[in-house]
Amino acid sequence: MxxxxxxxxxxxxxxxxxxxxxxxxxxxxxxxxxxxxPGERVLDIGSGPGYLAASLADAVGPTGTVYGLDPSPAMNAIARSRSATRPWIRIEDGDAATLPYPDSSFDAAVATQVYEYVPDMPRALAELRRVLRAGGRTLVLDTDWDSLVWHTTDRELHRRVIAAWEEHVVHPHLPCLLAGLLRRAGFTVPEQRVVVLFNPQLHAQTFSANMMELIAEFVVGRRGVTAEDAVAWLGDLRARADEGDYLFSLTRYVFLATAT
Ligand SMILES: C[S@@+](CC[C@H](N)C(=O)[O-])C[C@H]1O[C@@H](n2cnc3c(N)ncnc32)[C@H](O)[C@@H]1O
Incomplete structure (x- = not known):
């Protein structure tokens, strides 16, 4: 699928x-x-719309360089227009599993919400280690979908919808494995943290308001979820908001690692 x-x-x-x-x-x-x-060379793997690459570029300044790498032409078009005023950002087409850079090219690298889409993680992390200089640092952030809390009244339907949604990534539960994978790829992992996305209310400018629409579209036809199921699931979430007892929370896991 x-x-x-x-x-x-x-x-x-x-x-x-x-x-x-x-x-x-x-x-x-x-x-x-x-x-x-300032002055550092930083790689953003799976740079997507380029928000993080732009912030990284502001931090390293014009004496530094930021490379953004992503396989999606649509993402790269958005990221390039976002980077236009910062010529020390380069947005390139490419894949985390075969980084198109020489050994020891970077002082630091990030991959946020990316590795869960990458099938061969040992290979991707070997590539990450190869392009970082010794002592270089990396930050990896991914979601474990077991951490999702969303107030619904039909919990059986909710479980089916989320099981279907987990098919949107290759690894819906990557964080449990990441510290070990990083160590085996030649990193120490001095720091692990969580970032919680928490919405105690529903409004258009929340992460969960955007996600519920995407999930409702994605799940139809997967794991037996019908279009009617998806509409009912959305209706249930919105009814929680109308009745004043909406609650959403999802945990991202952050790993800060150093190349040995
Ligand atoms: C949810 S977006 C995250 C974007 C960005 N890292 C951020 O946090 O704003 C996931 C991104 O990973 C990219 N991606 C998916 N598979 C990839 C791969 N094998 N190598 C590199 N990037 C990949 C997608 O094209 C997409 O831009």
Whole structure:
């Protein structure tokens, strides 16, 4: 079964969702932890709409360089227009499993919400280690979909919808494996944290308002979920909001690692 597609519509949707205050706050935490310095060379693997690459570029300044790499032409078009005023960003087509850079090219690298889409993780992390200099640092952030809490009254329907949604990635539960994978790829992992996306109310500018629409579209025809099921699931979530007892929370896991 195909995972989520980052075609033109998919890319615009990620761009909208990643502009919500929830994801803006997530990016601020990522930046604070990675702490990019003026003059550094930084790689953003799976750079998507380019928000993080732009912030990284502001931190390293014109004496540094930021490379954004992504296989989606639609994402790269958005990221290039976002980067136009910062000529020290380069957005390139490519895949995490075969990084098109020489050994020891970068001081730091990030991959946020990307590796869960990458089938061969040992290979991707071997590539990540290869392109970082010894002592270089990396920050990896991914979601474990077991961490999802969403108030619904029909929990059986909700479980079916989320089981179907888990097909949008190759690895819906990657965080449990990441520290071990990073260590086996030649990293130490001095710091692990969580970033919680928490919406105690539903409004258009929340992460969960954007996600519920995407999930309702994606799940139809998967794991026996019908269009009527998807409408009923959405209706249940919105009714929770109308009745004042909406609640959504999802945990991202962050790994800060150093190349040995
Ligand atoms: C949910 S978006 C995250 C974008 C960005 N990292 C961020 O946090 O704003 C996932 C991105 O991963 C990219 N992606 C998927 N498979 C990939 C792969 N094998 N190598 C590199 N990037 C990949 C997609 O094209 C998409 O842009």
């Amino acid at each position: 195909a995972t989520l597609e980052f075609d033109e519509e998919g890319a615009r949707r990620v761009e909208r969702t990643y502009a919500t205050p929830d994801v803006v706050a997530q990016r601020a935490q990522v930046l604070a932890l990675l702490a990019p310095q």
